[in-house]
Amino acid sequence: MNARLRRNGFAWLLLLPSLLFLLLFTFYPIALTLRLSLFQADLSTPEPVFTGLDNYRTMFQDEVFRKVMGNNVLFALGTVPLGIALALLMAVFANKALHGRGFMRSAFFYPTLIPMIAVANIWLFIYTPEYGLMSRLLSWFGVNDINWLGTPGLVMWAMILMIIWKEAGFFMIFYLAGLQNISKELYEAAHVDGVGRFTVFRKITFPLLMPTTLFVSIVALTNAYKLVDHLMIMTRGGPNNASNLLLYYIYETAFSYWDQGMASALTVVMIAVLLLIAAVQFFGLDRRIHYN
Amino acid sequence: MKTKFTSRLGNLLMLALAAFWLIPLLWMTVTAFRPRQAALSGLFSLDFTLGNFATVWSAAPFATYYLNTILIVVCVFAVQMLTASMAAFAFARVPFGGSSIVFLLFLVQIMIPADVLIFPNYNVLKQLSLLDTKLGIMLPFLASAFGIFLLRQVFKTIPTELEEAALIEGCSPWQVLWKIYFPLARPTYVAFALVSISYQWNNFLWPLIITNSVENRPLTVGLSIFAQSFEIGVQWTEVSAATLLVITPLLLIFLVFQRQFIESFIHSGIK
Helix, strand or coil: CHHHHHHHHHHHHHHHHHHHHHHHHHHHHHHHHHHHCCEECCCCCCCCEECCCHHHHHHHHCHHHHHHHHHHHHHHHHHHHHHHHHHHHHHHHHHCCCCCHHHHHHHHHHHHHCCHHHHHHHHHHHHCCCCCHHHHHHHHCCCCCCCCCCCHHHHHHHHHHHHHHHHHHHHHHHHHHHHHCCCHHHHHHHHHCCCCHHHHHHHHHHHHCHHHHHHHHHHHHHHHHHCCHHHHHHCCCCCCCCCCCHHHHHHHHHHCCCCHHHHHHHHHHHHHHHHHHHHHHHHHHHHHCCCC | CHHHHHHHHHHHHHHHHHHHHHHHHHHHHHHHCCCHHHHHHCCCCCCCCCHHHHHHHHHCCHHHHHHHHHHHHHHHHHHHHHHHHHHHHHHHHCCCCCHHHHHHHHHHHHHCCHHHHHHHHHHHHHHCCCCCCHHHHHHHHCCCHHHHHHHHHHHHHCCHHHHHHHHHCCCCHHHHHHHHHHHHCHHHHHHHHHHHHHHHHHCCHHHHHHCCCHHHCCHHHHHHHHHHCCCCCCCHHHHHHHHHHHHHHHHHHHHHCHHHHHHHHHCCCCC
16 A cells, blocks of 8 residues: 555656646646636726627627638648648658668658748748749749739648648658558568559558558648748738638737737637547547557 | 569659759758849859858847757757656556546647647746746746657557566666666657757747747747848848758758658657
8 A cells, every 4th residue: 555655656746847837838828718718808908808708709700710710721621631642652652762762751851840930931932923933933934923922812822832841741751650560571462462562552551551641630730720930921811811820810819919808719719629630530530440 | 574664763753852842942042142133133153152141140149049049949858858758657657546637638738739829828928927038938848748658658668677677676766767768768769859859949939929039039030030121032142041040950960860860750659
């Protein structure tokens, strides 16, 4: 009994520092947000006034909010499937390429290490009309100049392309790790039976990498809601909120308009979205995957 | 014969894609070393200058930004290593009451990362009177659920015989953690370091909102302020040079340790 008590005490002591930071910067702020979202707290109300669900009502009628949510869905749909497919392709080739394995891995992975804000600077120059790389390339083919970041219908696609460039190499690493866990004998057996490369991929590689695919898609989905640094440099959410995303809208609401109640309500929506993504992982997809 | 040809072709295509992936970096590097007129004209020339870097270094306090970033990155990882090792050891090898509930609590941090809690955490920091401090930038990241789960996974694979032998020799459980588990999990710490360091080096929105003085700003915030201080398009060469200054250290470290990084990542138990 005494030994058990000592062991319990030791475990809690080991956990104490991590738990402290976890409570202070994850759980306490979540509680703060939930509470403040029920108050009117902006520049016109120095002392927060309890208004119930008013912030949420205003929010759902806010056109910018709807726009931002739609943009975020498009952003996720554009970046997640394509980024993952590309990452898988990269990994399969970079795993046993005949030539240039190290070169491939490095070339695909390096964007991961570049800060989003620097990525934004680089791609701003690529997308700038007249002087940018894109304009110059297109002008060789006689295509008229396109203002990628200034056209509402194009700006999201320009961002999606940039994010795929930045993320795919990171996801590739997880697939490379996943590939190491597939037994070589499976491939040898397939080879002996004369099975084609594509069939091998479809019947062996892809199904056995399913746990990795699930993990990567959760990371990618979460990233679609987390990555907003580039907006600060490239568009500030414009033109006309065409590239605005939820987290950037939270930033604007909190630190440009100083509407704290609304910023809290928006943060609650963000938390709900992230919990929904996690729930899909736990209850939906997880059951249909075969772990070997 | 046919499969050999197609796999060669595939390989070639992927090499082309890899080369394509390098274009943004090359384009920016070339711009950073060219005089402004040459860069704007877009014609091919061999003009070369280091002037852009000189301008950048004297126009903004990049030396201070550098020191701040390095300090933040090193401190955060050092503390994370300590807190995560301890917690991971508890989860992996010290059975205790309520462990599954505490485990779930940490899972929440993975689902709802500090990045999206910028506004409430700003309020927490205000309550602690730590706005505009380097400590304030670090605090929300000092416990890493990612690190805990990663290390727990590896600690579980270490044979218990080693631990038992050490306990018989008279080691305390605390010493067992640092003398047996810590050194044996080295490859995982390398992967953890790569993730943590690049995360902190690249972190932007959080330090942006809580700092407002040069002494506390990290590189990313400094870079964005520098880039926004110009009319877009006019000062490309300088902004390219500044961007290159910010990204080079991490890229160099990665190039030098490329093999170890990727290998340790692949074998670290991240899946």
